[in-house]
Amino acid sequence: MKDFIDFVVQILELYLFLKKLKRRNIMEEKIIEMAAAQGTWALLSIVLIFYILKTQEKRDLRQEEREKSYQDIISSLTDKLNLVKDVKGDVTQIKDSLINIKKI
Numbered sequence: 876m877k878d879f880i881d882f883v884v885q886i887l888e889l890y891l892f893l894k895k896l897k898r899r900n901i902m903e904e905k906i907i908e909m910a911a912a913q914g915t916w917a918l919l920s921i922v923l924i925f926y927i928l929k930t931q932e933k934r935d936l937r938q939e940e941r942e943k944s945y946q947d948i949i950s951s952l953t954d955k956l957n958l959v960k961d962v963k964g965d966v967t968q969i970k971d972s973l974i975n976i977k978k979i
Contacts, residue, residue, distance in 0.1 A: 882913060886921060 886906050903925060910921035 879913070879917065882917065883920060883924075886910065887924070 886909065889906065906921055906925075907918065910918040
C-alpha cells in the first residue's frame, strides 16, 4: 500500500510540474500509461484524480465569472446611489430656495 501511495504522490508531483509547463495533454497520456502499468486500481485512481482536477478548474472559472458579475452589479448600484444623493441635494436646494422666497 505504501508503494502505491508513493506512486500516486510521484504522479501528482509530475502532473503539477508539467502543468506549469503547459504540456497537459502529453502529460496526461504519460501518466495514464504509467498508472496502467501499475494495475487497474492505480489507473482508476489516476483517472479519478484527473476528473476531479478538471471539474475543479471548471468550477473555478464559473466562480470567477460570478465574482466579476457581482462586482459589476455593485459598481452599477454605487453609481445609482450617487445619482440619488445628487437628486436629494438638488431637492434640498430647491426647498431652501422656496422657503427663502416665502419669507420675503
